[in-house]
Amino acid sequence: MSTTTDARPVGPHETDGGGADAHGAAAHGASSAGYGALVSGASTAALGAAGLVLGLSSIFGGGLHVRIGWLLPLVGIRFDVDPLGGLLIALTGAVAVVVGVYAVGYARHESWSVLTLVMLPTFVAAMLLVPAAGTVTTFLLCWELMAAASLALVLADHRRAAVRSAGIVYAVMTQLGFVAILVALVVLAGAGGADDFATLGTHAGVVSSGTRTAVFLLTVIGFGSKAGLLPLHAWLPRAHPEAPSPVSALMSASMVTMGIYGIIRIDLQILGPGPTWWGLTLMAVGAVSAVFGVLQASVATDLKRLLAYSTTENMGLVTVALGAAALLSASGAATIAAIAITGALVHLVGHAAFKALGFLAAGSVLASTGLRDLDRLGGLARSMPVTTAMFGISALGASGLPLGAGFVGEWLLLQSLIHAPTQGDPMVALAMPLAVGAVALTTGIGIATMVKAFGVGFLARPRSTQAANARETSRGMAVGMGLAAAAATVLALAPGVLGPVVGRVLAVLPAVGGDTAGPHLGAMLRLPGLPGSMSPGLIAVALVLAVVVAVGLGRWDRRRRPAPADVPLWACGADELSPRMQYTATSYAEPLQRVFDDVLRPDTDIEVSHFAESRYLIAKVTYRNRVEDPIERGVYAPVVRAVGAVAERVRRAHNGSVHLYLAYGALGLLVVLLVVR
Amino acid sequence: MNALAAVGAVVQVGGVLAGAPFVVGGMKQVRARLEGRSGGGIGQPWRDLRKQLRKQQLRPTGTTVVFRVAPAVAAGSALLIAAIIPLVTLGSPLDSSADLFGVVGLLFLGTVALTLAGLDTGTAFGGMGSSREITIAALVEPTILLAVFALSLPGHSANLAAIVSAASGDPAQALALGSVLAFVALVIVIVAETGRLPVDNPSTHLELTMIHEAMVLEYSGPRLALVEWASGMRLTVLLGLLANLFLPWGIAGAEPSLLGLLVGTAAIAVKVAVLALALAAVEVFIAKLRLFRVPELLAGSFLLALLAVTASSFLASAR
Numbered sequence: 001m002s003t004t005t006d007a008r009p010v011g012p013h014e015t016d017g018g019g020a021d022a023h024g025a026a027a028h029g030a031s032s033a034g035y036g037a038l039v040s041g042a043s044t045a046a047l048g049a050a051g052l053v054l055g056l057s058s059i060f061g062g063g064l065h066v067r068i069g070w071l072l073p074l075v076g077i078r079f080d081v082d083p084l085g086g087l088l089i090a091l092t093g094a095v096a097v098v099v100g101v102y103a104v105g106y107a108r109h110e111s112w113s114v115l116t117l118v119m120l121p122t123f124v125a126a127m128l129l130v131p132a133a134g135t136v137t138t139f140l141l142c143w144e145l146m147a148a149a150s151l152a153l154v155l156a157d158h159r160r161a162a163v164r165s166a167g168i169v170y171a172v173m174t175q176l177g178f179v180a181i182l183v184a185l186v187v188l189a190g191a192g193g194a195d196d197f198a199t200l201g202t203h204a205g206v207v208s209s210g211t212r213t214a215v216f217l218l219t220v221i222g223f224g225s226k227a228g229l230l231p232l233h234a235w236l237p238r239a240h241p242e243a244p245s246p247v248s249a250l251m252s253a254s255m256v257t258m259g260i261y262g263i264i265r266i267d268l269q270i271l272g273p274g275p276t277w278w279g280l281t282l283m284a285v286g287a288v289s290a291v292f293g294v295l296q297a298s299v300a301t302d303l304k305r306l307l308a309y310s311t312t313e314n315m316g317l318v319t320v321a322l323g324a325a326a327l328l329s330a331s332g333a334a335t336i337a338a339i340a341i342t343g344a345l346v347h348l349v350g351h352a353a354f355k356a357l358g359f360l361a362a363g364s365v366l367a368s369t370g371l372r373d374l375d376r377l378g379g380l381a382r383s384m385p386v387t388t389a390m391f392g393i394s395a396l397g398a399s400g401l402p403l404g405a406g407f408v409g410e411w412l413l414l415q416s417l418i419h420a421p422t423q424g425d426p427m428v429a430l431a432m433p434l435a436v437g438a439v440a441l442t443t444g445i446g447i448a449t450m451v452k453a454f455g456v457g458f459l460a461r462p463r464s465t466q467a468a469n470a471r472e473t474s475r476g477m478a479v480g481m482g483l484a485a486a487a488a489t490v491l492a493l494a495p496g497v498l499g500p501v502v503g504r505v506l507a508v509l510p511a512v513g514g515d516t517a518g519p520h521l522g523a524m525l526r527l528p529g530l531p532g533s534m535s536p537g538l539i540a541v542a543l544v545l546a547v548v549v550a551v552g553l554g555r556w557d558r559r560r561r562p563a564p565a566d567v568p569l570w571a572c573g574a575d576e577l578s579p580r581m582q583y584t585a586t587s588y589a590e591p592l593q594r595v596f597d598d599v600l601r602p603d604t605d606i607e608v609s610h611f612a613e614s615r616y617l618i619a620k621v622t623y624r625n626r627v628e629d630p631i632e633r634g635v636y637a638p639v640v641r642a643v644g645a646v647a648e649r650v651r652r653a654h655n656g657s658v659h660l661y662l663a664y665g666a667l668g669l670l671v672v673l674l675v676v677r
Numbered sequence: 678m679n680a681l682a683a684v685g686a687v688v689q690v691g692g693v694l695a696g697a698p699f700v701v702g703g704m705k706q707v708r709a710r711l712e713g714r715s716g717g718g719i720g721q722p723w724r725d726l727r728k729q730l731r732k733q734q735l736r737p738t739g740t741t742v743v744f745r746v747a748p749a750v751a752a753g754s755a756l757l758i759a760a761i762i763p764l765v766t767l768g769s770p771l772d773s774s775a776d777l778f779g780v781v782g783l784l785f786l787g788t789v790a791l792t793l794a795g796l797d798t799g800t801a802f803g804g805m806g807s808s809r810e811i812t813i814a815a816l817v818e819p820t821i822l823l824a825v826f827a828l829s830l831p832g833h834s835a836n837l838a839a840i841v842s843a844a845s846g847d848p849a850q851a852l853a854l855g856s857v858l859a860f861v862a863l864v865i866v867i868v869a870e871t872g873r874l875p876v877d878n879p880s881t882h883l884e885l886t887m888i889h890e891a892m893v894l895e896y897s898g899p900r901l902a903l904v905e906w907a908s909g910m911r912l913t914v915l916l917g918l919l920a921n922l923f924l925p926w927g928i929a930g931a932e933p934s935l936l937g938l939l940v941g942t943a944a945i946a947v948k949v950a951v952l953a954l955a956l957a958a959v960e961v962f963i964a965k966l967r968l969f970r971v972p973e974l975l976a977g978s979f980l981l982a983l984l985a986v987t988a989s990s991f992l993a994s995a996r
Contacts, residue, residue, distance in 0.1 A: 298815075378799075381741045401789065402775075402782040411778055418826045418835060426991075433986040436826050437819055437979070444818030448811040451789055455796035455807065459743055524773065531834040535774035542760070542771060543783070547746075547753030553694075554749060554903045557730045561899070564734035570895060571800040572884055583796065583804025591812040595972045 034108050040117035041104030044124050048096025051128040055090025059083045059504050065134070072137065075195055080134030083504040084269070088131035088261050090501075091349060092254045094487065095356050096124040102360050102480025103246040109367050109474070110244065116156040120247070123149035127254050131261055135196040136189045140182060143258075147174045150255060153247040154239045166238040173225055173235040180222030181262065184215045188266070191215075201270045212271055216278055219266045220285070227259025228312040229319060230289040234632050237296070240308035241372065245363020248304060252311045253356035257348055260318055264509070268326060268341075272511030279327025280431060286319030287438035292599070292631075294442045298449040299593050299600060299627045301585045303362045303372045306453055307355065310398055313442060314351045314406070318344045320435055321413045328416070329511065331425050335528050338506060338518040340416035345502050346521075347409025350491050354397030354405045357484035361391035364473035364481070365457070369466040374453065374585035379462035383470040388458045390481040395450040397488050400443045403540050405488040408495040411534055412519060414439060419530055445592065452588045461579045493537045496522040586625060593627065602627045681933050682768030686760050688942055689769070693759040693917075697909035698722035700916070700949060704957035705880075711961045726906060732898035740797050740895070747794035748896065748903035754787035755910035764917045765941040767838045768931035776835040777825045780918075781818070784870070787907065788814050795892035802884050806891030809968060813876065813888065816975040817866045823982035824866070827859040828922060830989040837918075838931065845925040855989030858981045860923050865978035867919060869971070871912040874960040876971050886965065913949060916956075920948035 058064045058081040069076035081089065103120060126146035133139035151174065155167040189195055191211045192203040204212075225232035236256070240248045263282070267274065293312030300306040321344035328337035362372065364387045371377055381388045397405035417439070420432045462468035473481075490497060499521035506518045520526040524535045571577055593602055607622040654661075702719035709716030737744070758780055761771045775783070788810065795807030829835040831850055832843030844850055869876040872889035881887055884894070893904050921928055927944025929937035966974060 381743070381797075399789070400782075401786050402779055403786070407782065414778055414822065415835065418829050419833070429990045430987070433823065433826065433983055433990070436986070437823055437983060440819035440822035443822075444815035447785060447789060447818070448815040451792050451796075451807075451811050455793045459741060459793060459797040460799035460804075461739060531832075531839050532776060532836055533773045534776055534779055538771070538774040539757075539779060539783070542774070543753060543757050543786075546757040546760070547749050549756060550749040550752035550903065550907075553752065553906070554730075554899050557727070558899075560731045562733040564736060566736045566738055569737045569739065569798060569800055570897075571798075572802060572894065574800075577800060579799070581801045582799050583801065583808055588796075588804065588808045591808055591968070592815065594969060595812065595816070 036114060036117045037104050037107035037112065040107060040112075040120050041100045041102075043100075043121040044103060045097050045100025047121055047124050047128065048093045048098075048100055051089050051093025051096060051124075053093075054081070054128075055086040055088070055093055056501075058086035059090065059501055064132070072141070075135065075137045077138050077141070078134040078196060079129070079132040079138065080196070080198060081132050082508050083501075084261075084264065084508050085131035087345065087349075087501060087505050088257065089128055091257065091352050092124070092127045092131075095250060095253045095352055096128075098356055098360070098480050098484045098487075099246045099250050100124075100480075101483060102249075102363075102477050105474040105476035105480075106244070106246050106363060106367060112156065112244070116153060116244070119149050119152045119156075123153055123247070123250065127250070127258065130258050134198070136185045136200075137195060139197075140178075140185060143181065144178060146255065146258065147178060150174075150247070150251060154243045156244050156247070157242070160242075163242045166235075166242040170235045170239040173232065177222045177225035177232065180218045180225075184218035184222060184266070187211060187218075188215045188270070197265065197270060204270055207271075212274070216267055216271060216274060219262060220281070223259040223262035223266075224285065224319075225259070226262070227256050227315045227319070228289070228293075228308075229259075229285050229315060230292055230312070231631050231635055233289065233293070233312045234629065234636055236312055237300075237305050237308040237629070240311070240359075241302055241304035245304070245359055245366060248308075248363070249356040249359035252308065252359055253352040256311055256315055257352065260315060260322070260344075260348060263319070263322060264344075268322065268511055269509055272326065273329055274326060276327060276330045276425070276427060279323045279325070279330055280427065282323030282326060283320050283431060283435055284323075286316045286321075286323055287435055288316070289313070290316030290320065290442040291438055291445075292316075294445045294449060295592075295596055295599055296627075296629065298445050298452070299589045299602070301374045303365065303374055303377070303453060303457060304359065305372075306374075306449065307358050307362060310358075310446070310449065311351075311355060313446065314347065314355070314398075317410065317413060317439060317442065318347050318351070320439060321347065321409075321416070324413070324416055324420070324432075324435065326511075327428060327431065328420055331421070331428055333421050334516045336416050336419050336421070338516050339412055339419070339527060341506065341509060342502050342518050342521070343409050343412030343416055345505060346412060346495060346498055347406065349498060350397060350405040350409050350488070353484060353488040353491050354394045357390055357481060357488055358394035358398065360477070360481045360484060361387050361394060364390075364477055365470070367477075368470045368473060369464075371464065371466050374457045376464040377457045377462070377467045378460045378579070378582070379467055380458045380470055383468075384458075384472050386478050387473050387481070390478075390485050391458060392454055393485045393488055395454040397492065399447045399450040401447065402536060403492055403543070405492040407492065408525065408534075408536060410439065410443060411525070415519075415527055415530075415532055419527070419532075448589075448592060452585055456583070456585045456588055460582050463579050463582065463584065493540050494523070495525065495536060599630070600627055601630045679768070679932050681935065681938060682766055682931065683770050685766030685929060685933055685938050685941070686769040686771065688938065689762075689764045689766075690756055690759045692765070692942065692946070693910050693913050694756070694906075696946065696949070697906065697913040698726060700913045700953045701905075701909040703950065704953050704960075707954050707957040708961055711958060722905070722909065726902045729897075729902035729905075730899050734899055735897050737798060737895050739799060743790075744794045744797045744895070745900070747790040747797075748900045748907060750790035751787040752903050752907035752910065754783045754790075755907050755914055758783050758914050759910065762837050762914065762918050763841045763921055763925075763928060764914075764945045765938060766929040766931070766933045767842055768929075768933060769838070772836060772838045777829070777837055777840070778822070778835055780837070781821050781825065784911070784915075785814060785818065787911065788870075791889075791892055791904070794896075798895045800895065802887070802891045802894050806888055806894070809888045810872075810892050813869055813971060813975070816972055816979075817869050820862050820866045820975065820979045820982045821870075823979065823986055824859045824863045827855050827982065827985035827989045830855070830986070837922075841921050841925045841928065842931075844922065845928065851923045853989070855985045856923060858985035858988060860919075862978045862982040862985060863919055863922075865974060865981075867915045868956075869975060869978075871908065871915060873912075873956065875963045875966045876974070878965045881965075886968075888968075912953075916949045916952045917945055920945065920952055924948065 297309035929941035
């Protein structure tokens with residue numbers, strides 16, 4: 001992408017000395033960026049491959065235990081990888097392989113700075129370490145490393161104001177989330193009398209219920225903000241679009257799942273089983289996030305913003321599954337709880353595959369056209385067929401339809417909700433239908449959202465010259481996307497590959513029904529002890545056969561037909577169709593926006609100006625429509641204003657006078673001495 | 678499952694293929710007679726299909742493979758649903774490979790294929806129809822899944838054969854409060870999903886009020902034949918499913934005999950015919966709703982489905 005263009009009429013031949021220097025530096029930078037991109041991408045992919053192998057080996061082999069005493073004073077660093085951590089490590093590793101391959105081409109195209117190139121593998125390394133951490137201290141350290149590395153990557157293109165603003169929002173929210181996690185884990189470690197997670201898990205019984213509640217609430221806030229759950233999602237639709245696309249893919253497919261990992265590790269494994277309201281809280285937060293996320297996605301016109309809101313939606317669904325698992329195991333239905341937690345894990349993996357692919361495809365579009373705005377895209381199916389097919393696979397997964405990578409997870413989630421025993425608890429009998437309604441609404445609007453993203457962005461005719469001049473993505477980037485697409489397809493058609501992995505992970509989660517036999521994930525998905533089954537692979541084969549039959553029907557009597565002909569579009573007799581006559585992303589989502597007017601609160605203005613001669617003749621109609629995040633406007637704005645007002649008060653105390661500061665210092669010292677005495 | 682069960686599944690697919698145009702023709706004929714016209718006879722849709730299949734294949738410029746494949750995907754998904762669901766027999770070999778959630782997903786796959794084709798044309802009407810169709814589909818999905826939930830409670834399974842056999846084991850179940858509410862909710866969503874009055878008017882000639890028809894406006898000849906055949910098959914399949922979910926009389930068991938298959942075929946033909954004629958007769962008396970009143974109707978059906986689930990689960994727990 002070009003930086004700011006110079007307004008002075010200076011041609012390339014009459015540049016002054018400084019300009020020539022800059023030109024030389026840019027040329028030099030391009031060649032070194034080529035090597036840098038290769039090294040950065042290759043090391044990211046290598047780290048990812050190592051993570052994948054390590055994760056899988058610690059799932060199937062014994063756990064992995066590493067202790068480095070000298071690295072941190074007093075407590076040291078300790079890594080203990082159990083199957084749950086192994087799953088997250090393998091997941092992050094797989095995403096990093098894909099992103100690493102893709103990033104070689106992307107970083108070269110965008111001429112990334114050295115800092116960005118270094119930070120990409122650092123970020124991956126930090127994410128691989130978070131689920132490996134065996135102690136509270138190590139976990140917090142790795143968590144902060146992950147946050148700092150991702151912040152540096154979000155700010156890669158810091159010359160643009162939108163990126164800086166997104167960076168500030170992200171920095172503030174991620175640090176506030178960190179504070180919540182820090183306090184929660186320190187309190188937990190203090191009450192449990194241990195630093196390492198394994199001992200804490202066995203000591204959880206001695207922690208008082210008040211402390212447990214406090215830790216639960218704080219961790220849901222802290223980890224929920226990382227997972228993009230409401231109301232702490234605001235950083236996600238800002239930071240994901242503004243970050244470079246490979247980074248968005250890493251953040252959306254891997255980093256947000258770390259928030260889910262935290263909830264599973266601390267709240268379900270160490271503190272669990274909790275009281276009923278924990279499960280209900282998680283389900284409520286998840287359902288609201290899912291519905292809100294998908295509604296915002298359905299009206300978003302920025303392709304990457306749409307994908308970011310879809311991440312909030314999918315993490316919401318996973319949280320609903322976690323909440324259902326906690327609720328069901330608290331009410332004694334361990335078998336059903338195991339279905340729910342399996343659904344959560346399967347959906348987490350499926351989401352990582354299709355969302356990484358989606359962001360990478362969006363990155364290819366951005367690199368080729370410079371556009372993220374769906375209202376100006378279109379017609380890419382002809383100029384970028386590979387990217388279009390890749391985004392199609394991703395969109396199919398995100399819509400939760402059969403043959404997509406998101407279907408199996410959602411199916412398991414729905415099965416756990418409809419099979420919940422309604423006998424004991426009226427709360428369960430009431431919560432489950434509402435949850436099914438929320439999940440179903442999410443899926444329905446999710447389909448509309450993905451049809452919009454794919455149909456408006458990639459089909460039809462180009463809506464701008466940039467989209468018309470799009471060129472297919474480079475081969476290296478296509479290979480990266482191809483790997484992700486292959487993973488998504490395997491997960492969609494043969495979810496049985498996850499069977500052994502999920503079984504091992506379930507075994508370390510006894511608090512949510514992990515000690516019972518979970519659902520059987522094979523060629524045929526079977527529910528434990530319940531008559532319910534599904535076979536995505538068989539459906540796919542049967543559908544292909546059925547489509548072939550349908551094609552055959554369409555060829556019936558073909559010999560009597562005249563030869564096929566290419567004709568212009570009919571369009572009800574309109575001639576000279578212009579691309580401006582097409583539906584755009586905004587107009588496509590307008591009916592949905594109107595239906596959900598009360599939730600979305602769009603800001604719409606119609607201005608009609610008339611001719612001076614007659615007010616029956618219209619000179620111009622201006623239509624303006626903006627959909628802002630109502631939570632951002634309603635919750636965040638007052639908080640930011642309040643903080644600003646307090647800061648203004650505090651500012652009066654620092655007026656720059658050294659004398660005053662010395663007085664503060666002396667006063668502070670006196671107070672400390674008095675207190676210590 | 679025996680060989681005759683597989684024959685039963687083939688009969689279902691063949692019956693839906695051959696019967697769908699007659700269902701559409703019958704509905705048109707009933708309408709025509711009630712409106713005082715003589716009508717084209719119930720074989721007219723078949724004659725139209727034959728005519729269209731002999732026409733020249735036209736490729737509108739600028740359309741992609743999505744436009745060309747969509748009719749086949751829509752028709753294929755309808756055929757697959759016909760093979761899965763228990764219409765004639767409970768023993769379809771594909772029953773265990775897709776439950777009611779899977780069937781709903783396949784139904785939506787067909788819808789999505791046609792909405793994408795509407796967008797692919799790049800015309801104003803294609804986008805308009807597509808946008809409206811997908812909005813309605815998005816609002817229909819929650820109701821369908823909640824109705825599935827309500828129906829799966831008595832049989833403790835979302836697999837169709839289990840639901841239908843639970844219903845035939847306990848016929849009084851069809852009159853339970855939960856079932857009645859779920860039935861009404863499902864009727865509304867089937868009307869919306871197949872584009873019948875009052876949600877969409879299949880015989881409209883005014884583009885601005887079209888939903889489904891606007892989306893497929895660019896299709897002609899053999900592809901149009903496939904689109905219309907597919908929409909007829911969807912209607913037939915959904916009516917058959919509705920009939921058997923609530924009134925599974927006469928359906929052959931999981932291990933059907935030859936006589937059972939014959940009875941099952943006759944029973945489902947009669948049931949679908951009665952439902953289709955009733956639907957057509959009711960359509961004569963109602964007008965199309967304004968587009969933005971449709972969500973209110975669908976919200977109503979959603980509420981009914983929610984009540985159905987709550988009623989079923991509380992009554993089940995009280996029992």
